[in-house]
Amino acid sequence: xxxxxxxxxxGWFREESEEFFPGQAMRLRVEKILHAERSKFQDVLVFxxxxxxxxxxxxxxxxxxxxxxxxxxxxxxxxPMFAHPSPKKVLVIGGGDGGVLREVLxxxxxxxxxxVEIDESVINLSRKYLPKMSHALDHEKVQVVLADGFxxxxxxAAKHESEKYDIIITDSSDPEGPxxxxxxxxxxxLLYNALNAxxxxxxxxxxxxxxxxxxxxxxxxICSQVFSVTECCYCTIPTYTSGxxxxxxxxxxxxxxxxxxxxxESRDRESExxxxxxxxxHGASFxxxxxxxxxxx
Amino acid sequence: xxxxxxxxxxGWFREESEEFFPGQAMRLRVEKILHAERSKFQDVLVFxxxxxxxxxxxxxxxxxxxxxxxxxxxxxxxxPMFAHPSPKKVLVIGGGDGGVLREVLxxxxxxxxxxVEIDESVINLSRKYLPKMSHALDHEKVQVVLADGFxxxxxxAAKHESEKYDIIITDSSDPEGPxxxxxxxxxxxLLYNALNAxxxxxxxxxxxxxxxxxxxxxxxxICSQVFSVTECCYCTIPTYTSGxxxxxxxxxxxxxxxxxxxxxESRDRESExxxxxxxxxHGASFxxxxxxxxxxx
Numbered sequence: 001x002x003x004x005x006x007x008x009x010x011g012w013f014r015e016e017s018e019e020f021f022p023g024q025a026m027r028l029r030v031e032k033i034l035h036a037e038r039s040k041f042q043d044v045l046v047f048x049x050x051x052x053x054x055x056x057x058x059x060x061x062x063x064x065x066x067x068x069x070x071x072x073x074x075x076x077x078x079x080p081m082f083a084h085p086s087p088k089k090v091l092v093i094g095g096g097d098g099g100v101l102r103e104v105l106x107x108x109x110x111x112x113x114x115x116v117e118i119d120e121s122v123i124n125l126s127r128k129y130l131p132k133m134s135h136a137l138d139h140e141k142v143q144v145v146l147a148d149g150f151x152x153x154x155x156x157a158a159k160h161e162s163e164k165y166d167i168i169i170t171d172s173s174d175p176e177g178p179x180x181x182x183x184x185x186x187x188x189x190l191l192y193n194a195l196n197a198x199x200x201x202x203x204x205x206x207x208x209x210x211x212x213x214x215x216x217x218x219x220x221x222i223c224s225q226v227f228s229v230t231e232c233c234y235c236t237i238p239t240y241t242s243g244x245x246x247x248x249x250x251x252x253x254x255x256x257x258x259x260x261x262x263x264x265e266s267r268d269r270e271s272e273x274x275x276x277x278x279x280x281x282h283g284a285s286f287x288x289x290x291x292x293x294x295x296x297x
Numbered sequence: 298x299x300x301x302x303x304x305x306x307x308g309w310f311r312e313e314s315e316e317f318f319p320g321q322a323m324r325l326r327v328e329k330i331l332h333a334e335r336s337k338f339q340d341v342l343v344f345x346x347x348x349x350x351x352x353x354x355x356x357x358x359x360x361x362x363x364x365x366x367x368x369x370x371x372x373x374x375x376x377p378m379f380a381h382p383s384p385k386k387v388l389v390i391g392g393g394d395g396g397v398l399r400e401v402l403x404x405x406x407x408x409x410x411x412x413v414e415i416d417e418s419v420i421n422l423s424r425k426y427l428p429k430m431s432h433a434l435d436h437e438k439v440q441v442v443l444a445d446g447f448x449x450x451x452x453x454a455a456k457h458e459s460e461k462y463d464i465i466i467t468d469s470s471d472p473e474g475p476x477x478x479x480x481x482x483x484x485x486x487l488l489y490n491a492l493n494a495x496x497x498x499x500x501x502x503x504x505x506x507x508x509x510x511x512x513x514x515x516x517x518x519i520c521s522q523v524f525s526v527t528e529c530c531y532c533t534i535p536t537y538t539s540g541x542x543x544x545x546x547x548x549x550x551x552x553x554x555x556x557x558x559x560x561x562e563s564r565d566r567e568s569e570x571x572x573x574x575x576x577x578x579h580g581a582s583f584x585x586x587x588x589x590x591x592x593x594x
Contacts, residue, residue: 024324025323025325029321
């Protein structure tokens, strides 16, 4: 039986949101629908596109395409990882596709990487259709926990000193749906308590300076109430709305800024390991256009 | 009579190009079609969008929307203008909407700005529907020439020493259509000959690193055959394909790099004058992701 999905018509997938980006829409041409279901938590769609490889869509919003996912995965990972002097324990909230884990594991100093994903469907579908990301789920340093990230932090990480982290990466979907709690002050307090003294967090902001800078400012203000250093960077990525996404970076130690790399690879190693990240773009990704810098800083 | 246009259907404008960005499409919601014609040179469409202000479309490709045009206009102008020690004479090829002129005139050192636009329709429609850009066309320092930029350079600028420029900005449409010649070596030779000793040029690349980096590399190689210093920068802008556009920057004097600002305004003045440009983003806009930097540099 041929699969169908309400957002795919005449061979094109459409991404629209009257609430979050009214009046603009993105379309990707579909070669084949690979999977469509209503999981326990959200609407899940996987299709093969004609020009962007396989595409994972949650609740109607593009999460990853094989063509450009590396931009987001590398920047949300390597910016805090290189800003930290020596990250050994890393927690990823969300990120069931495995892309962030793949990047975390490029740092040999990492001893353990824990992934907390709420939706097993995302993991299973990624294993099947996004193998270049999901292979990292099976790495010996990785522990995968099927749980709500908020509850995990409350019940585990914040309670046991031995369960604290150097880096926590929130790689969630948008604030409506299962990820809603990840944009509240209480969540950032849980993150703070789950960090070691030099710990850093980075969160997908689900926004960018072009779409709704007021909402970005609100998120930054929430973070600033909890962390003494909060900075905003971005990466360009064509299949996210407006072609970019903002990342909110917080540091527990006021002497350590996420915008400043403390370690770096040689240029040759950069070329081997990365496609997007390099030492120069680390700092440059925190340089915002005038109006955005004035608003947020 | 209500206007119509083949690219507007069910109240949405669609931007698609099987040749230049296959498999992806951008849509903007239309409030009202303001003008649609086949000019002497190209298909011209102006519509009022629901969320991006008035929009100018040439040959099916979005040229400016009132909501985000400042990003492109400011960066294509202020990057070379601030890199130059003292730009007095400026030439704009294309740019009939007047947006680049508006930015050029923010520099008090400018004595004369010449605009060479081939299509009078663009100028007339911009006067009517894009007043925040086109008002600059009437400034006392501005001379508007209705001509083909290539012919203008060949017949005027390159022949008379008194008709040389400090900065030349190519603000054209895409290479297919009337702007085709602006992406050839002979054009950059004409630009070179029309420059003073410290002169600089910047050109809309009609590409970006995500879309077709091979074509961007080809353009850079062409420029490098003519100029001793060629660098590539970008600005983010949501209504251009992939959310960004590359700008190719060349300098006649090998001691002067377009990536390095030689002058700057105070932060207060920056806030008054600019929405996108600031001193920090000048250099940051030349920092490219690893794969793009390796390919282009």
